[in-house]
Amino acid sequence: MDAPRWSATVRGALADALTLLLPVECAGCGAEDIALCATCEAALAPAVVHGRVPGTDLALASALRFEGIPARVMRALKEEGRTSIARALGPALRAAVESVAHDATVFAPMPTSRAAFRRRGYRVPELLALRAGLPIRRCLRLARATADQRGLDVEGRRRNVRGSLVAAGVRGLPVIVLDDVVTTGASLEDAVRALRAEGAHVVAAVALAATPRRYGASARDGTGGLGASETAR
Template sequence: MTLPAALTSAFRDALTFWLPCACAGCGAPDENLCDGCRADLAPRPSWREAAPDLGVVCGLRFEGVAARVVRAFKEEGRTALARDLAPALTAALAASIPPGARITTVPSSRAAFRRRGYRPVEVLARRAGCRPERLLRLRRAPADQRGLGGRARRENVRGAFAARVPLRGPVVIVDDVITTGATLAEAARALRAAGATDVRAVALAYTPRRRRSEAEAEVIST
């Protein structure tokens, strides 16, 4: 861990000690996550399409309690919540990993790592029982995707990733939240360009597209 990251972690731990705790899902006092909100994080894997040649298995819907808990985990430094989010990612991975697959994550930008002091997707993946490898690197840092439509997101991440090493065989990409799937599709393109075959993707959660039928997401039996 770098010195800035270590200082960030120490400051976060100090705040956790001195400030009162509240449930990340509903705000109930004196609990990191209450039983009711933990029940709302029960895995419900579903399939989404990131690109015509890339499907994504997601463990949760990014809304309500799940969205608040994911934001607290990613943006408020509440890394202990990874324990409660991990079962959803574990269920999605169980539906996705082919034999012999290597697992990697969508890389964080240096700015995001400096701000947080940790890499949320890697923390989640390890908590879900994986040993992710850093097979991808950022060739450039894309602009913030928030507020962009599907086409703009695809253009924003075009050429953003490259593989660190030549690859072969199956690879599973892990991400936290999928909106349009543009980031995962571009990561898959970079892995295939390096020789990976049977590239698949998994996300902790997906953002529901309100204009589409709820029947579009096929629930996967686990």
């Protein structure tokens, strides 16, 4: 195991240990002395929705609505370092993958910025993939820094991330892109561009959760557009 991955594994294990040693509250509702109560865990049951990655013809599957309990649980994972709750989210991601998966597919997680990795000590899409039992390949990387997406409109976000990703080692391979939360569309669109430019056959994109505004139409007829991912993963 290389040093950076070993370090991330140790940090994740320490975070899980601290969760057991220190007083905790439910990540979904705040109930005391439990990391995730039964009611909130039940709210993480997948309801897979199919749509399209904006700006492409590519299918996008999402397992949860990014609101209410799922949103609070995701924020606890991403912003509070509560890595142990990724175990409860893994099955939902796997359900979304199974709705689009092909045999012998390469699973490509969206890359994490250096700043986000320094802040957290782990890569959220990769951690979720691990808990979903999905073997990943780091074939996407950030080629340049991007500005904070918050406060930008849809077109501004697309301009901000356009050309920010590059791919390697996937020529001729079937690839599914993995992400944690889908919002407006820009980063996933750029990931698809980068993978196709490298000669990959991009099968689909899969996200654990999508914002409600990108969720509704496709839940009814499978043709609606789910948006794109956050860039500062």
